[in-house]
Amino acid sequence: MLSRVSDCLYWLSRYLERAEHTLRLLDVNVGLMLDRSSMSADRRWKRALQALGNPPEVEWEGDLYKIAYRLTLDGSNESSVKSCIMLARENARQVREQLSTEQWQRLNRLFHQVTSHQGNSEDFLVEFMPSVLDGIHLFQGVTDSLMSHGEGWQFIQVGRFLERASATALLIEVYHRDRLTTPDRLSEHAEQIELIGLLRSCTAFEGYCKVYTADLNYTRILEFILLNPEFPHSIRYSIDTVNAALEAIHKDAGRQWADDLMRLTGRLQSSLSFMQISDMLEQDAGEFLRTIVRQCHQIHDLIYARYIHYSVQMALAD
DSSP, X not given: OOHHHHHHHHHHHHHHHHHHHHHHXXXXXXXXXXXXXXXXXXXXXXXXXXXTTOOTTOOOOSOHHHHHHHHHTOTTSTTSHHHHHXXXXXXXXXXXXXXXXXXXXXXXXHHHHHHHOOSOSTTIIIIIHHHHHHHHHXXXXXXXXXXXXXXXXXXXXXXXXXXXXXXXXXXXXXHXXXXXXXXXXXXXXXXXXXXXXXXXXXXXXXXXXXXXXXXXXXXXXXXXXXXXXXXXXXXXXXXXHHHHHHHHHHHHHTOXXXXXXXXXXXXXXXXXXXXXXXXXXHSOHHHHHHHHHHHHHHHHHHHIIIIISOOHHHHHHO
């Protein structure tokens, strides 16, 4: 597969996953504002922005609609949902021949939905954001159902789950740091609300309850989101999927000089497979999570070095 095509499919998937993650965090924090008995809105929104990587010039100023607009429909914000979907569509346009008609139609519909909405109507928070989330899920479903699961689909898998692993690790690290550094201890009710918010931020509330019942325990929540091998939004599941997709690409491409990439993903996969949550908490859990984020960035860099921006000499040597 041409490196240009691989690059576009990879980023198409990453941008859509990033948009979904932003919408989910926004939706969860809007819902948490209904509970005024526990944590302050300032603390929650600052934490949410940290979990999104502190988007430039986006700050919580006490105006819910303003921050919602900045995170979703503000085209000047490069990390907004609108910008991500526009970039995803542009990448798709450049490799239109690789996508099915249904994929293109779903993505094009999503593009027109976010570019035509002004964000000034009453349905902005209630109807618009959930409908965009549905549109992203529909595109992902159509992609898995109708696209041949060859090399192009594998690059889409890598982009989607590498973005998910990195974003989830950052989210958990921010929550964990906030929990350790805040001197004020929350009441039992407030603690339960915050834990539900954390699970919902990872679409994990119902999945967690099916494994552990509704007994909300912080250690078990960390274990589920980090290490559960069957839950699609856990970090372990995401890295397992990235590793499997890269192995398929590596096998098809036959590039021995990508072995260092496979070793890096294999080490990360092994650390998650054999990790016990008690061991992580006894050490520096925050550093462990930051290491996952760094390793995801290293995997991204090696993907580019080995499959996107590789030199002619490396290709000939292979």
